[in-house]
Amino acid sequence: MSKNMLNTNVITQIGIIVKDVEKTSQMFADFFGVDKPEAFWTDAADKAQTEYKGSSTKARARLAFFDMGSLQLELIQPDENPSTWREFLDEKGEGVHHIAFEVKGLFEKIKVLENQNMPLVQKGEFDGGRYAYMDTSHNLKVILELLEID
Template sequence: MMAGLLGNNVITQIGILVHDIDKVSQAYADFFGVPKPEARWTDAADKAQTEYNGEPSEARAKLAFIDMGSLQLELIEPDLHPSTWRNYLDEHGEGPHHIAFFIEGMKEKVTLLETNGFPLQQKGEYTGGRYAYMDTFKELKVLVELLENDK
């Protein structure tokens, strides 16, 4: 059975924006008694093909992932280039940025959400797939990230 607009209602990830990823990832590791995750930079623009508000963007972010059973926490420390991460951190401060869902048919899902009043804010590629941040903040108080892995 299909679940809502996405066809999936299982949250796979919560993204949290931070100013100092090393400090915050150590705090999570200490709190949960797990190894400190290694932070790594997102791919450069030529590989990531990042677009922010419809324009090519040089934006990158340092990411650290903490697997918590069926849910993954993603810590995000953005660089200074305009991006959903930088804009959101500057406007709202540190804290939750998005909830993410695995989907199939990225172009179709983005179009469907846009026609339902949730515009595409940022998209890009990562090794093995692609992502899209949809602006659902007004209604959901957090952004929705669509994740589509290559088959």
């Protein structure tokens, strides 16, 4: 068996693209019998340094997180700017966008996956870390998000 490309097999997050994060987060809160999390906008382009398909983008998204034991559920409402989130919503509608793994050595993991024909689609920064979305949909049938926490 070949070596684990990410050096982990623990899924930390499932990301779902939605049209209305407030409405959908209330539905999840009611379903699970928990408080509705506060939604917030991702950082602006100057701080997030977001790149989509190799180019800088002003893309932002409104996010809400549910901590469900060892797994986090992320609801993502994209703005109108080019992003993997916007593309997914426009082409497929609402639904599961990605599964995420926390990794060490994000940029090295990007290269490993790219060498396996799993290209980088989008990357960016956030307070306390960075992320990368890898197009693994051809092989794995879902996008993978790599999260590196400082």
